[in-house]
Amino acid sequence: MNTQKRSGVSISAVERDTGLGKDTLRVWERRYGFPTPHRDAIDERLYPPEQVEHLRLIKRLMDQGKRPGALLRLPVAELHAQLAQLRAEKNQTETEDWVLPLLKRHDVDQLRHELAQRLARDGLDRFVTETVPALNRLIGDAWMNGDIGIFEEHLYTEVVQNQLRSLIHGLANRGKRPHVLLTTVKDEEHLLGLLMAEALLAANGAWCLSLGAQTPLVDIAGAARGTTIDIVALSFSGAYTWRKARAALIELRQLLPEHTELWAGGEALVGRGKTIPGVRTLERHEDIGPALAQWRATHETHFVKMDATKQLGETLRRGKK
Amino acid sequence: MNTQKRSGVSISAVERDTGLGKDTLRVWERRYGFPTPHRDAIDERLYPPEQVEHLRLIKRLMDQGKRPGALLRLPVAELHAQLAQLRAEKNQTETEDWVLPLLKRHDVDQLRHELAQRLARDGLDRFVTETVPALNRLIGDAWMNGDIGIFEEHLYTEVVQNQLRSLIHGLANRGKRPHVLLTTVKDEEHLLGLLMAEALLAANGAWCLSLGAQTPLVDIAGAARGTTIDIVALSFSGAYTWRKARAALIELRQLLPEHTELWAGGEALVGRGKTIPGVRTLERHEDIGPALAQWRATHETHFVKMDATKQLGETLRRGKK
DNA sequence: GTCAATCTTTTGTCCTAGACAAATTGTAAA
DNA sequence: TTTACAATTTGTCTAGGACAAAAGATTGAC
Numbered sequence: 001m002n003t004q005k006r007s008g009v010s011i012s013a014v015e016r017d018t019g020l021g022k023d024t025l026r027v028w029e030r031r032y033g034f035p036t037p038h039r040d041a042i043d044e045r046l047y048p049p050e051q052v053e054h055l056r057l058i059k060r061l062m063d064q065g066k067r068p069g070a071l072l073r074l075p076v077a078e079l080h081a082q083l084a085q086l087r088a089e090k091n092q093t094e095t096e097d098w099v100l101p102l103l104k105r106h107d108v109d110q111l112r113h114e115l116a117q118r119l120a121r122d123g124l125d126r127f128v129t130e131t132v133p134a135l136n137r138l139i140g141d142a143w144m145n146g147d148i149g150i151f152e153e154h155l156y157t158e159v160v161q162n163q164l165r166s167l168i169h170g171l172a173n174r175g176k177r178p179h180v181l182l183t184t185v186k187d188e189e190h191l192l193g194l195l196m197a198e199a200l201l202a203a204n205g206a207w208c209l210s211l212g213a214q215t216p217l218v219d220i221a222g223a224a225r226g227t228t229i230d231i232v233a234l235s236f237s238g239a240y241t242w243r244k245a246r247a248a249l250i251e252l253r254q255l256l257p258e259h260t261e262l263w264a265g266g267e268a269l270v271g272r273g274k275t276i277p278g279v280r281t282l283e284r285h286e287d288i289g290p291a292l293a294q295w296r297a298t299h300e301t302h303f304v305k306m307d308a309t310k311q312l313g314e315t316l317r318r319g320k321k
Numbered sequence: 322m323n324t325q326k327r328s329g330v331s332i333s334a335v336e337r338d339t340g341l342g343k344d345t346l347r348v349w350e351r352r353y354g355f356p357t358p359h360r361d362a363i364d365e366r367l368y369p370p371e372q373v374e375h376l377r378l379i380k381r382l383m384d385q386g387k388r389p390g391a392l393l394r395l396p397v398a399e400l401h402a403q404l405a406q407l408r409a410e411k412n413q414t415e416t417e418d419w420v421l422p423l424l425k426r427h428d429v430d431q432l433r434h435e436l437a438q439r440l441a442r443d444g445l446d447r448f449v450t451e452t453v454p455a456l457n458r459l460i461g462d463a464w465m466n467g468d469i470g471i472f473e474e475h476l477y478t479e480v481v482q483n484q485l486r487s488l489i490h491g492l493a494n495r496g497k498r499p500h501v502l503l504t505t506v507k508d509e510e511h512l513l514g515l516l517m518a519e520a521l522l523a524a525n526g527a528w529c530l531s532l533g534a535q536t537p538l539v540d541i542a543g544a545a546r547g548t549t550i551d552i553v554a555l556s557f558s559g560a561y562t563w564r565k566a567r568a569a570l571i572e573l574r575q576l577l578p579e580h581t582e583l584w585a586g587g588e589a590l591v592g593r594g595k596t597i598p599g600v601r602t603l604e605r606h607e608d609i610g611p612a613l614a615q616w617r618a619t620h621e622t623h624f625v626k627m628d629a630t631k632q633l634g635e636t637l638r639r640g641k642k
Numbered sequence: 643g644t645c646a647a648t649c650t651t652t653t654g655t656c657c658t659a660g661a662c663a664a665a666t667t668g669t670a671a672a
Numbered sequence: 673t674t675t676a677c678a679a680t681t682t683g684t685c686t687a688g689g690a691c692a693a694a695a696g697a698t699t700g701a702c
Contacts, residue, residue: 011685022685023655030688031653042662044685067695069652106548108530109495151544154504154532161533166490169483174430183475186337189510209429211475212482216338223472227427243654243693244333251334274694332656343656344684351659352682363691365656388666390681 008037008046018055019239025055032072057083063238063267087141096134100142103152108159115163124167124203128196129285132160136192157192164195171202178230178295180263181223183211185248190237193266197235200288206231217248221255231261231295238267245269246276253278263291329358329367339376346376353393378404385465408466417455421463424473429480436484445488445524449517450606453481457513478513485516492523499551499616502544504532506569511558514587518556521609527552538569542576552582552616559588566590567597574599584612 015022025045029035035055037045047055057079058071064086071079102111119127139156142148182198184190191213198208211223224232232252236245245268253262253276265282275281282288332343346366350356356376358366368376378400379392385407392400423432440448460477463469503519505511512534519529532544545553553573557566566589574583574597586603596602603609 021654024653026686027654042685044662067652068654106544109493149543150537150540151532154536154540155530158531158533162486162490165483165486169487172430186340209476210479211472212479215475216471218338219471219475222470223427223476241654247333248337251330342683345682347658348683363656365691388681389683 008048009052011037011045011047014047014052014055017052018059019241020055020059028068028072032069034072054079061086096131096138099135099138099156100147103139103148103156106152106155108155111156111159112163115159119163119167124199125289128164128199128203132164132192132196133285135160161192161195164192164199168195168199168202168208171199173202173205173207176205176207177299178292179207179209179228180231180233181209181211181220181227181229182233182235183215183220184213184235185220185252186214186216187244188236188240189213190235190239193235193237196285197233197265197288200285201233201292204289204292206292217252217255220252224256224260229260230299231263232256233263233265236264236266236268240266240268242268246274249276249279261295329369330373332358332366332368335368335373335376338373339380341376341380349389349393353390355393375400381465382407404465404467408462417452417459420456420459420477421468424460424469424477427473427476429476432477432480433484436480440484440488445520446610449485449520449524453485453513453517454606456481482513482516485513485520489516489520489523489529492520494523494526494528497526497528499613499620500528500530500549501552501554502530502532502541502548502550503554503556504536504541505534505556506541506573507535507537509557509561510534511556514556514558517606518554518586518609521606522554522613525610525613527613538573538576541573545577545581550581551620552584553577554584554586557585557587557589561587561589563589570597570600582616 009017011022011025014020014025025035029037035047035051037047037051040046054076057076058068061071061079061082062068066082074082098114099111102114118131122131135156139148139153143150143153180201182194182201184194194210194213198210202208209229211220215223220232223229234249234252245264245266249262249264256262261280262278263280263282264276265285265288269281270283280291282291330338332346335341335346336343346356350358356368356372358368358372361367375397378397379389382392382400382403383389387403395403419435420432423435439452443452456477460469460474464471464474501522503515503522505515515531515534519531523529530550532541536544541553544550555570555573566585566587570583570585577583582601583599584601584603585597586606586609590602591604601612603612
């Protein structure tokens with residue numbers, strides 16, 4: 001009965017957990033000889049946990065720009081070494097080490113308190129552009145190393161999200177321009193990046209409208225069409241591939257009215273030098289402020305020029321909202 | 322070259338837009354003869370827009386419980402008729418008809434204002450148990466009816482969720498008992514029900530800890546094990562089937578420590594007379610208050626009497642279910 | 643030396659058609 | 673009415689092969 005009753009997870013579970021497509025997993029197995037899942041009674045792939053972990057490691061490095069062909073021949077130890085080196089290059093001596101003990105102790109109240117304190121001390125801008133990303137990396141690393149479980153990760157996400165939400169709540173810029181529509185596309189359920197963007201936009205005086213996660217493309221376009229939305233902003237986490245993000249952005253760009261700008265940010269987009277026509281890629285959080293300023297500059301002259309013409313009425317109507 | 326240069330979208334775009342998997346799309350084509358995408362130069366499927374629309378229609382009816390086999394043989398007109406009929410069956414005279422015009426006008430600020438006003442007028446309890454559910458039904462019907470799009474639905478959800486979150490934020494019951502862990506299981510991404518429950522629990526003096534959506538079962542159990550959690554509360558939306566919910570609850574019950582209670586609520590659970598051993602099913606929001614009171618009563622005596630006889634405590638625990 | 647154009651390798655996604663289990667529905671017996 | 677079993681429906685998995693888009697390497701012009 002238990003002759004090598006090795007357990008494992010299905011290919012769809014691995015796709016969900018690692019962000020690597022089913023096709024990709026199969027083709028890697030064929031080409032590189034890894035992963036090597038065993039099979040269940042009906043010959044379907046069963047990935048042992050350590051291989052899933054291995055795959056996650058590879059994905060992590062790919063997200064940093066490495067290419068799979070080389071990574072797949074390397075042993076786990078070497079992958080860890082590469083990650084360590086990357087971390088060293090970035091030379092981010094993480095000072096936020098207070099968070100892990102609190103998380104492990106499940107001390108939510110204290111966690112909330114500490115976050116609030118840091119927010120008050122550093123100000124919103126620095127909190128969102130530095131503190132939270134630093135914490136995210138810390139948590140990500142800790143999870144990868146097995147220091148914390150999914151429970152602690154959920155917990156952290158929930159607490160930070162709440163902090164950001166209440167922050168945003170106090171920043172409603174009724175009627176101010178530009179009007180920004182925020183959301184994520186299908187299969188992208190990470191809200192944290194979106195909330196961080198929303199906080200920064202709101203802090204810079206934009207009027208934000210968040211649709212939450214996973215709005216279908218046609219509906220985003222429909223929303224932009226019927227409303228006073230100036231900018232559509234999308235967030236892509238590291239779980240999303242650059243290819244997919246690119247495809248979605250190109251398609252959405254075609255669906256959107258020409259006067260609506262399309263901004264995109266998130267881990268999936270950093271590092272590529274490439275630009276997508278008609279899409280503004282914001283690689284770092286710090287870019288949001290300047291981008292907004294630039295939008296305002298462009299559209300101020302636009303408004304001025306229009307003053308002479310009959311479009312003034314429309315401008316006023318839109319501006320009032 | 323341009324003999325019928327009909328354009329269309331790729332199979333992955335259709336997957337993203339409709340929520341139907343690639344495999345499913347291909348197997349439908351094979352089995353039922355629909356959809357019938359034409360092919361591009363390299364023989365890949367290109368779906369014309371009207372077929373994508375047709376597919377979305379089918380998906381909508383499937384979400385209402387219809388099965389694909391029948392729907393795929395029906396013409397578009399008939400699908401529309403079915404949607405209309407479903408809407409007619411649900412025909413409830415709702416009094417909250419102020420919300421639809423606001424939504425259609427995308428007047429978010431006014432929507433927020435009206436909600437806040439109703440909350441102040443009716444009080445938290447009535448707001449959560451009556452107003453919000455009534456609005457939910459209204460929105461659901463309007464969506465099925467085609468009166469509003471997914472955009473408006475997201476918008477509504479987002480605004481109400483924000484309202485609830487800021488409400489909960491002001492109700493932190495540090496350290497009070499019971500400690501309730503709230504979350505949803507895998508494949509259940511609707512947060513609204515969870516937030517409504519959290520608001521009511523917090524209003525009744527419970528200390529709540531929300532993990533957001535889709536926590537794996539083992540991690541829920543792990544969380545309950547290492548902490549002071551008294552009750553694990555799960556929410557199942559109407560999109561979830563009763564069978565799946567039941568299976569998940571039974572499995573989770575086995576994973577949880579015996580002294581941790583398991584509560585479950587949501588549309589997926591109402592109407593069935595069935596009970597699940599070891600699980601407290603809360604069919605209506607109004608049940609939350611009494612359930613909490615009962616927990617407190619039991620555990621007060623429990624604490625007192627436990628000193629006398631160990632066995633009594635266990636008897637109480639078991640007898641309650 | 644720098645930049646652009648071209649060739650080569652890498653890599654992800656799509657293709658076909660068959661198979662099977664999980665979920666649902668239909669039917670018969672208790 | 674419920675319970676048990678059989679029939680259907682339905683989604684997801686399998687196999688290699690194929691090809692274009694992206695990335696890396698090489699060449700040529702200035």
